[in-house]
Amino acid sequence: MHSDPNCIFCKIAAGQIPARKVHEDDELIAFHDIAPWAPVHVLIVPKEHIGSMMEVTEAHEALLGRMMVLSVKLMRELGVTNGYRHVINTGADGGQEVPHLHLHAMGGPRPWNKG
Numbered sequence: 001m002h003s004d005p006n007c008i009f010c011k012i013a014a015g016q017i018p019a020r021k022v023h024e025d026d027e028l029i030a031f032h033d034i035a036p037w038a039p040v041h042v043l044i045v046p047k048e049h050i051g052s053m054m055e056v057t058e059a060h061e062a063l064l065g066r067m068m069v070l071s072v073k074l075m076r077e078l079g080v081t082n083g084y085r086h087v088i089n090t091g092a093d094g095g096q097e098v099p100h101l102h103l104h105a106m107g108g109p110r111p112w113n114k115g
């Protein structure tokens with residue numbers, strides 16, 4: 001599986017940097033965002049180093065579907081019952097800060113810190 005030794009999310013996926021994990025399987029890892037916008041804010045991350053949505057191809061269709069479905073399961077498990085928000089930031093103009101594909105799932109009672 002492709003990994004980038006300088007990438008923070010690759011390091012989290014490899015267990016080299018700690019994170020508050022809520023899910024891990026062969027392909028995906030999910031953990032709480034370090035600077036949450038909402039009472040519940042998790043990141044769903046493929047273990048493979050995919051830089052952003054701009055690198056996604058048809059070969060990733062199943063993986064992206066798994067990310068979405070996992071996010072819904074996690075929101076339910078984390079007690080989010082009144083709606084939530086999905087965000088994927090892509091590239092510089094998309095406001096992406098960590099160059100490893102990730103899906104934000106945010107929920108919980110408002111007001112939120114951001115978003």
Ligand code: 5GP
Nearest residue numbers: 008019031032033034035089095096097098
């Ligand atoms: P982006 O702007 O790339 O879509 O979002 C990156 C997200 O990753 C931000 O919400 C930021 O708070 C989060 N983040 C950055 N570094 C770390 C880290 O080391 N650990 C965790 N848990 N989240 C991080």
Ligand code: ZN
Nearest residue numbers: 007010049100
């Ligand atoms: Zn990476």
